[in-house]
Amino acid sequence: LTAAVLGYPQDSIGRRMSPEYVTLRPSVRVSDALARVRSRVRDAETVYTIPVIDDARTVVGVISLRDLLGGADDDTVGALMSEPHTATATDDAEDAARLCADLGVLALPVVDSEGRLVGILTIDDAVRILEQEESEDAARQGGAEPLRRPYLSTPILRIVRSRVVWLFVLAVGATLTVQVLSVFEDTLAQLTVLALFVPLLIGTGGNTGNQAATTVTRALALSEVRTRDVWRVLSREVRVGALLGLLLGVLGFAITGVVFDLQVGLVIGLTLLSICTVAASVGGVMPLLARAIRVDPAVFSNPFITTFVDATGLVIYFLIARAVLQI
The missing domain is CATH 1.10.357.20 (SLC41 divalent cation transporters, integral membrane domain)
Structure with missing residues (x-):
């Protein structure tokens, strides 16, 4: 799983997505879908938003756990699912996280260039990405590199390195x-x-x-x-x-x-x-x-x-x- 994630560009959402997820098919009945979710609940990153895929692993919809629990046993997943919003694995991580936050969804399916499901981005991870990006922007706007760790636990020399290059550049300017x-x-x-x-x-x-x-x-x-x-x-x-x-x-x-x-x-x-x-x-x-x-x-x-x-x-x-x- 780690090797699959590391195969994507450094700043892409493919590096930050989770490859551990539950999927369902449109033809599956609600009772069978709930049984599948229960069997995977400890292994999956989230079960609150579940991608629905076809035989080619293309994302055709998403369904929430709430909708599953509210459906009749004989209902199919396809009848309850909603239109999917997806991010491509090579998209910038900040852009994908912003999309997830703006849509207000609990999870965002991540697909490859052919639309096949490869991972999922949860809202928790999206918020963390946005916090890191905002901290990085704030540091660089102030003429320093981000520390990427708590200030009081950062070694003095590392803080110096994060600032000295910018000071040299500004001094020359x-x-x-x-x-x-x-x-x-x-x-x-x-x-x-x-x-x-x-x-x-x-x-x-x-x-x-x-x-x-x-x-x-x-x-x-x-x-x-x-x-x-x-x-x-x-x-x-x-x-x-x-x-x-x-x-x-x-x-x-x-x-x-x-x-x-x-x-x-x-x-x-x-x-x-x-x-x-x-x-x-x-x-x-x-x-x-x-x-x-x-x-x-x-x-x-x-x-x-x-x-x-x-x-x-x-x-x-x-x-x-x-x-x-x-x-």
Whole structure:
């Protein structure tokens, strides 16, 4: 049984399904079906949802134990069974688990490419898969690899290994920000007050991008959007980012204009508008691009978006400052 499961791809539902199940035929009477279930109750993963198969082992329906118990002895399984929902063994485990949870079924038959029954996914296993995937996404969005074991029982060196690679990647990415600052060094020297707003602007841009990426990554996991929806997502995030930027820009213009002067306030207001629009657009599109190239969308989310938006945000900031302040 183990060899059969290991024959499927690493992240497929074939690796996570149970090959221990009870099956029935459509022509079997209820009394005989119940006797078969009783004989297999200790060996099967579940008997609450039972696949119904034909002579070729093709799934033709499913029947619940409740329906069996409620049927007359002379009724046939075929008369009581319902239409089946199935997953293919090579499907992604998270997708199959999400389907099982969304359908609200206690078990989901798993079939091969020809529709023949090869296993079953119970709702308990589906929930565990979804919990693991969500933990993995949360870790990668925070710039770390999942520990895959309880935190307090994880060795210190393993925790370090789960974080250090990401820190190296982000440190290299942060050199882009340093390069941008060095290019606009003369601009900063002419008006040092601009340096005061750098943390505010890059922080706002990073947070805006992360919000968009988290929202779209979650929508991908729930199958609310597909990679083909990239232009629709981009259109929505451009408008969301522009509205957020307008609100923050007006506030930034008002406060900075009072504390410093109107020209500096205008620079901050326009920069917030531009950065929020760019950050939301990039944050919304990157998870979809990641899915298109078969990379975990969580990997492309917060850490990389923050680094990218930091660099581009500074370029936008200094270009607007040069244009408005004539420096």
